Amino acid sequence: MLILYELKKQLEQPFAYIFLAICFAVNIFLCNNSYSNSAIKSQSKLVSETGTFYMTEEIAQSIEDAKMRSIAQQYVGKEISPEDAAAILLDCSRFGSYRFDEEFSEHIAEISSEQLAKRLAEIAEKDELSAVNGGAELFGVLSSIVWAVAIESAIFALLMTAKILGHEAVSQTASVVLSTRTGRRINLVKAAASVIISIAFQSVNFLLCCTLFFALCPCFNLLSAPFALDYPTVIPWLDTTVGGYFMLNFLMSLLLTAIFSLMSFCCSGKNGGIRQFFLSIILAFILYIPAFFKLGFISPFIRCLTPTALLFNQPSCRFSVSQSGIAVFGTDIFAIIFWTAVCVVGSVFAYKKFKKSPL
């Protein structure tokens, strides 16, 4: 009952809608990355034209690098797009698992699909020596959307609580509320409302961005591209598609947003929402500066703050070995430390908030 009032209070803030519009406007830039979008589009087209390719035991066996081989082995008998296969094999060749030349593509042709052979021959002929791993590329873009949306809703949660609490501090609603029977439980209700609102905000923002992205870059067929984690040990049963892992990522980010908005509610002091306000500015910097200036060197640090980095390694397709194992491992550890710290600090604040006497 009470929660309906708290929700209504938040939904009536014009600020919520203005902020959503601002986020959407900003995300147009994030979604519209011409380099990866054109790569994804062309790959999507290629996949629909050339059909699929089945990973064979022979190809898997012929990979020299043990890690790559074991990964390839998991795909034996499964569908994979020729472009992805080409990208994988090119990756292998870069790491010395394969010598990539015309002879090799003929070898592949003998044991595998025509389409892949044709594509490999083309690549070899043009001396491109590059192919895009479409699934990985698409995943990279999609997870940056998840990341942006998650951070935006964190900022939203902060500003919203700052606004609501600030308003209540200024207009002194506390004395009326706290003298009523259930008034002392209002903090819990408010916290729940703020969690619900920020999750709703995130979902709407996410839907808007995805719609925008797929309108700019139609590539639905790549969503079903196979995808696995670099460290399947964390969740061994997780063997999914780009789309599936993307959704998983999103759900994870929802969970973390819930934690975050709870925290942002709890860390408020007597002054209403000053702390939230400054935190939100810091978060905005974390999100937008690297995004706009494409500062590659910050990205490992940024990536470890992404919601999914907590449980899973930062998204990377099964065959992408372009990141060194150590860097990825470090990211993982850092992410776990970071999010553990966030949760510990959050629960300390929460404990204080809900424990202490009201005035």
Add this chain to the structure above:
Amino acid sequence: MLSVKNVTMKYGNHTVLDNLSIDFENGVYGLLAPNGAGKTTFMKLLATLHFASSGKVMWNGESIAALDEKYRDIIGYLPQQFGYYKNYTAEDYLLYLSALKGIPRATAKQRVSELLSLVALSDVKSKKMKKFSGGMVQRVGIASALLNNPKVLLLDEPTAGLDPKERVRFRNILAGLSKDRVVILSTHIVSDVESIANRIVMLQNGKIYCNETVGEVCGRLDGKVFEAEMPAAETSAFSRNHFVVSERFEGNSAFVRFIADEGDGCAPKSAGLEDVFLYLYRDSEGENADTL
């Protein structure tokens, strides 16, 4: 019965209530003291918004801190400055507070419309509160304190901002309510309590100075209030030597009301509550006031 036992309330080193004890029975109590004397602090203490530095408040023999929600269930509190949500209508706001007070929705709707007509706001119940005048907001506040039909009604300057007509209406509401509950009404507007309150409670230096009926309080100045008629030019000289309560000019002559032990032949007047208030708190902070 609400009884306050040896309560001391401090803000840092500043003692606001000093070892104060008083019992409240059913009826209207006018809590009268100048600005900064600790009325709001006292009300907050009774509304459980503050906890006493020492001493305790008991409701029917049980400490209100221990009763907790059970006690808050039977009080209605109108703070001196009360917060409301500007976008809420009067009805919404009252329903929201009913929810906070744990009143079931169906009962609450009924009660809210009753109270809105009691404070004469039925016509504007769907208007947002940000469009209300100060007095209208105050009336919503009065209604909100009555929502749960409280046994203890704490009103911190409830009449601030009300026009005379509404004041009278408010007095009548209170008169009807006071039979079976404790009503504590804080104010520094003497005329407010003069007609409503069964008993006047005055605070001085953080202690109860008196807890008496209006007649008894005024009796303290019986035969000490006088009115002198003199030329207007002499009033300033006169007020230097006498405690002047009020001056009224008519043409060239002035009527000066003053308090003194001896009237020096001036016409004695019957003492009012205002005379007592002014005399008791004649030093601005009320801190060095004499007893009568």
